Amino acid sequence: MSTNKDYKWVGTSPIRPDGADKVTGKAAFGADKNLPGMLHGKILRSPYGHAKIKSIDTSAAESAPGVLAVMTSKDLPDLASEMGEAGESAVDFRDLSQNILAAGKVLYHGHAVAAVAATSPKLAKQALKLIKVEYEELPVVLEIEDAMADDAPILHENQFTPGGSQDKPSNIAGKMKLPRGDIEKGFAEADVIVEREFTTPTVHQGYIEPHAVTASMSASGHADVWCCTQGAFVVRAMTAKVLNMDVGKVKVTPSEIGGGFGAKTTVYLEPIAVKLSEMSGRPVKMVMDREEVLRATGPTSASVIKIKLGATNDGKLVAAEGTLKYGAGAYKGSPMGPGCMCVFASYEIPNFVVRGFDVVLNKPKVAAYRAPGAPMAAFAMESVMNEMAGKLDLDPIDFRLENAVKEGSVAAYGPKFPAIGFVETLKAAKEHPHYSAPLGKNQGRGVGTGFWFNIGMQSSATLNVNESGSVTLITGSADIGGSRASMALFAAEELGIDYDLITPLVSNTEEAGYCDVTGGSRTTFATGMAVVKASKNLVANMKKRAAKTWGVEVDEVLWQDGQAVPPFSSGKNPMSMAEIAASAAKTGGPLTASASLTAQGAGAGFGVHICDVEVDPETGKTDVIRYTAIQDAGKAIHPAYVEGQYQGGAAQGIGWALNEEYVYNDKGVLQNFGFLDYRMPVANDLPMIDTVIVEVPNPAHPYGVRGVGETPIVPPLAAVAEAVNNAAGVRITDLPISPPRLLAEIDAK
Amino acid sequence: MSKAHVTTTINGDVVEYLCEPDQSMLEVLRDNLELTGTKEGCATGDCGACSVSLDGRLVCSCLVLGVEAEGKQIETIEGIADGSELHPIQQKFLENAALQCGICTPGFIVATKALLAKNPDPTEEEARYFLAGNLCRCTGYDKIIRAVLDAAAEMRGAAS
Ligand code: FES
Ligand code: FES
Numbered sequence: 001m002s003t004n005k006d007y008k009w010v011g012t013s014p015i016r017p018d019g020a021d022k023v024t025g026k027a028a029f030g031a032d033k034n035l036p037g038m039l040h041g042k043i044l045r046s047p048y049g050h051a052k053i054k055s056i057d058t059s060a061a062e063s064a065p066g067v068l069a070v071m072t073s074k075d076l077p078d079l080a081s082e083m084g085e086a087g088e089s090a091v092d093f094r095d096l097s098q099n100i101l102a103a104g105k106v107l108y109h110g111h112a113v114a115a116v117a118a119t120s121p122k123l124a125k126q127a128l129k130l131i132k133v134e135y136e137e138l139p140v141v142l143e144i145e146d147a148m149a150d151d152a153p154i155l156h157e158n159q160f161t162p163g164g165s166q167d168k169p170s171n172i173a174g175k176m177k178l179p180r181g182d183i184e185k186g187f188a189e190a191d192v193i194v195e196r197e198f199t200t201p202t203v204h205q206g207y208i209e210p211h212a213v214t215a216s217m218s219a220s221g222h223a224d225v226w227c228c229t230q231g232a233f234v235v236r237a238m239t240a241k242v243l244n245m246d247v248g249k250v251k252v253t254p255s256e257i258g259g260g261f262g263a264k265t266t267v268y269l270e271p272i273a274v275k276l277s278e279m280s281g282r283p284v285k286m287v288m289d290r291e292e293v294l295r296a297t298g299p300t301s302a303s304v305i306k307i308k309l310g311a312t313n314d315g316k317l318v319a320a321e322g323t324l325k326y327g328a329g330a331y332k333g334s335p336m337g338p339g340c341m342c343v344f345a346s347y348e349i350p351n352f353v354v355r356g357f358d359v360v361l362n363k364p365k366v367a368a369y370r371a372p373g374a375p376m377a378a379f380a381m382e383s384v385m386n387e388m389a390g391k392l393d394l395d396p397i398d399f400r401l402e403n404a405v406k407e408g409s410v411a412a413y414g415p416k417f418p419a420i421g422f423v424e425t426l427k428a429a430k431e432h433p434h435y436s437a438p439l440g441k442n443q444g445r446g447v448g449t450g451f452w453f454n455i456g457m458q459s460s461a462t463l464n465v466n467e468s469g470s471v472t473l474i475t476g477s478a479d480i481g482g483s484r485a486s487m488a489l490f491a492a493e494e495l496g497i498d499y500d501l502i503t504p505l506v507s508n509t510e511e512a513g514y515c516d517v518t519g520g521s522r523t524t525f526a527t528g529m530a531v532v533k534a535s536k537n538l539v540a541n542m543k544k545r546a547a548k549t550w551g552v553e554v555d556e557v558l559w560q561d562g563q564a565v566p567p568f569s570s571g572k573n574p575m576s577m578a579e580i581a582a583s584a585a586k587t588g589g590p591l592t593a594s595a596s597l598t599a600q601g602a603g604a605g606f607g608v609h610i611c612d613v614e615v616d617p618e619t620g621k622t623d624v625i626r627y628t629a630i631q632d633a634g635k636a637i638h639p640a641y642v643e644g645q646y647q648g649g650a651a652q653g654i655g656w657a658l659n660e661e662y663v664y665n666d667k668g669v670l671q672n673f674g675f676l677d678y679r680m681p682v683a684n685d686l687p688m689i690d691t692v693i694v695e696v697p698n699p700a701h702p703y704g705v706r707g708v709g710e711t712p713i714v715p716p717l718a719a720v721a722e723a724v725n726n727a728a729g730v731r732i733t734d735l736p737i738s739p740p741r742l743l744a745e746i747d748a749k
Numbered sequence: 750m751s752k753a754h755v756t757t758t759i760n761g762d763v764v765e766y767l768c769e770p771d772q773s774m775l776e777v778l779r780d781n782l783e784l785t786g787t788k789e790g791c792a793t794g795d796c797g798a799c800s801v802s803l804d805g806r807l808v809c810s811c812l813v814l815g816v817e818a819e820g821k822q823i824e825t826i827e828g829i830a831d832g833s834e835l836h837p838i839q840q841k842f843l844e845n846a847a848l849q850c851g852i853c854t855p856g857f858i859v860a861t862k863a864l865l866a867k868n869p870d871p872t873e874e875e876a877r878y879f880l881a882g883n884l885c886r887c888t889g890y891d892k893i894i895r896a897v898l899d900a901a902a903e904m905r906g907a908a909s
Contacts, residue, residue: 208886647892
């Protein structure tokens with residue numbers, strides 16, 4: 001469905017500019033940075049799920065061989081509670097600091113307590129053993145409902161439920177309510193009501209590259225930081241805040257990044273590495289191991305979500321009620337907000353109420369994970385939609401088409417939708433041969449849909465024209481899945497020159513203009529907009545140069561196919577970009593252009609997934625045997641990487657549905673802290689994942705782009721669960737649909 | 750603990766190094782020899798990011814000791830291309846957009862080379878099972894498997 005009538009470069013899938021380095025091992029990722037004289041930093045972590053720190057004695061570690069610095073939270077400034085931007089979501093800087101190094105209390109098993117820098121990783125590890133910490137163990141609370149109970153162990157004595165008692169501290173850190181219409185009246189009009197409760201476990205983003213940083217503090221008080229991050233400018237802001245430095249004194253250079261999915265939009269190691277470097281006077285490198293990544297970074301929220309839905313016999317939704325409880329981990333800030341805003345966003349429902357709860361638990365503080373909060377909400381809502389379609393004897397896609405939001409619908413979270421592609425995406429799914437393909441024994445099919453807002457935020461781009469007419473394109477947006485290629489395609493299209501003549505770079509915080517995180521599916525949309533704008537500025541400048549050369553008015557000059565075209569009357573020949581660049585010294589100096597903006601109008605993304613599974617009734621094992629992801633991209637700039645986003649999101653969602661979960665013991669100790677038993681999908685767990693790119697242009701973007709990165713993880717949970725239901729005749733409402741759980745349900749049938 | 754002296758061949762070069770007896774081959778490659786193309790995703794043998802070939806056998810270098818390389822032939826991602834000419838597997842990974850973040854890519858390419866040395870004409874299922882030890886979190890494997898099958902076809906074509 002991807003069409004390319006109007007463009008030469010946009011909508012093609014050339015090889016990415018950074019590709020050769022990535023297939024030959026030359027590309028430098030987070031852990032690949034070394035500096036002369038570098039020390040190695042290691043972290044001592046809490047052996048308890050919840051405990052008071054009574055004392056820490058670091059003296060033996062300080063005098064251990066090879067040790068040059070030891071630090072605890074005492075070495076970080078005491079920050080007041082203050083909310084700030086953290087990529088897509090807000091963060092309380094005091095919580096951020098205390099998550100980096102525990103102050104007074106440890107709140108989860110693996111919580112960082114102290115750090116050491118030594119001349120080798122081995123000596124640093126040995127020194128950790130010499131740090132004496134006296135703890136007073138406290139009861140842990142791991143489940144959302146338990147943490148909300150009146151007699152629950154309290155994580156934060158100074159945290160009170162907003163609008164609740166201000167005398168008695170609570171683990172409910174936040175609440176929200178979104179109402180519309182009159183739900184009592186709405187449910188009274190309903191012919192059929194379905195009400196169910198769903199749970200999803202804590203799962204990890206699962207990037208293959210562990211967090212890594214190398215930092216060097218100069219005697220002049222300037223910190224140089226190299227790390228793998230989705231947003232160098234966010235690392236800069238957070239590191240400066242936690243260390244009470246001016247942002248101008250912190251330079252962050254992003255390495256290549258080995259996956260993030262949202263979780264590399266915060267900091268864990270960076271302020272520690274900078275501080276250890278300051279204390280020791282040497283550069284410090286810190287690299288997490290997999291166990292640390294699983295125990296103390298990410299994950300995303302567990303959830304308990306209840307949906308009640310009412311519809312009339314002719315398939316019209318009339319009322320809905322949702323109660324969404326998200327676990328935040330040790331500090332407030334689960335994706336309750338986006339979860340509540342998107343749970344009913346795909347449908348026109350005249351009467352609804354959504355209630356949200358943000359609940360702290362003795363687990364790591366959650367980090368963003370691809371469409372934060374939405375997959376859990378959609379698991380619940382889409383499962384109920386599927387069940388309702390069954391009760392009404394309607395085709396599940398027809399039922400959704402009957403109620404789907406479209407241009408002009410007022411979204412459940414407030415604004416009126418501009419042009420959106422949900423209806424088109426549903427129709428494309430219905431027409432896809434997969435939807436009507438025959439199924440065999442023990443096989444079943446399910447559909448699920450997904451919505452995500454996508455975001456705009458701030459971006460900058462600079463173009464420097466080389467004297468040969470080739471172009472260096474600089475942004476500060478981390479390239480996590482091929483965005484350099486998209487940036488170069490925009491510039492090639494606008495300038496009318498070959499893609500190969502453009503070298504797109506991801507630069508550091510001192511050389512690139514400000515860019516917010518690569519997150520919220522914003523880079524191709526927003527940084528792309530900045531590239532388009534900078535390119536237009538450059539073209540305007542080059543037309544001026546040509547006009548000057550020819551002695552004509554600038555508005556008589558056209559820009560076509562990478563050259564300035566003079567008015568016919570001038571009798572001159574067109575000037576190529578190379579010629580304009582070569583003569584730049586005489587026409588006003590070097591050719592550069594830049595643009596910065598706060599992108600408005602990120603277009604909402606809608607996806608529909610079709611999943612076929614085969615269930616082994618003897619073992620309860622579910623195999624995904626066919627899968628199709630259909631999604632509106634607005635306009636696919638590099639279609640192969642758009643498909644890759646659809647496929648990767650689907651695979652993560654399938655893992656979430658079938659395998660992945662954090663398993664804790666009753667002391668709050670994570671039992672599956674490696675890839676062997678935190679089991680993510682491997683190649684032989686999955687079939688080919690078919691994709692359809694629907695293109696309903698986003699009116700707010702010059703090329704019609706919508707973000708595509710996050711929506712694909714939203715539909716799979718319900719699609720897989722429904723396929724299992726249709727294959728095995730049991731409706732699973734608690735993820736994951738692991739073989740023992742499914743087998744127990746089948747046997748109980 | 751005194752260091753061990755090891756003489757081995759890496760990507761065709763004779764290499765000598767000193768390493769701790771308990772250092773993994775992965776640590777030796779990355780930290781002692783600065784061959785950082787081989788990646789660490791887990792250090793427990795569960796992700797395949799550290800895949801190298803040891804005397805023609807595909808291994809997780811995080812599970813091999815540096816001292817075990819004595820007298821052996823090691824091939825890492827840095828040795829796959831022929832000078833500045835990409836190997837067909839590398840080329841096909843690029844053409845098929847088989848990498849997003851790229852952290853798993855060195856491991857997949859080394860493992861794919863081992864697969865195709867054993868089985869020049871794998872089915873999709875054979876490729877999926879052989880590569881099941883290599884984790885990719887970004888791609889859902891679709892484009893990786895296509896790249897592998899495409900490279901196999903290309904290499905068979907070149908060989909015949
Ligand atoms: S690092 Fe060796 S298998 Fe993961
Ligand atoms: S491309 Fe990111 S893990 Fe494979």
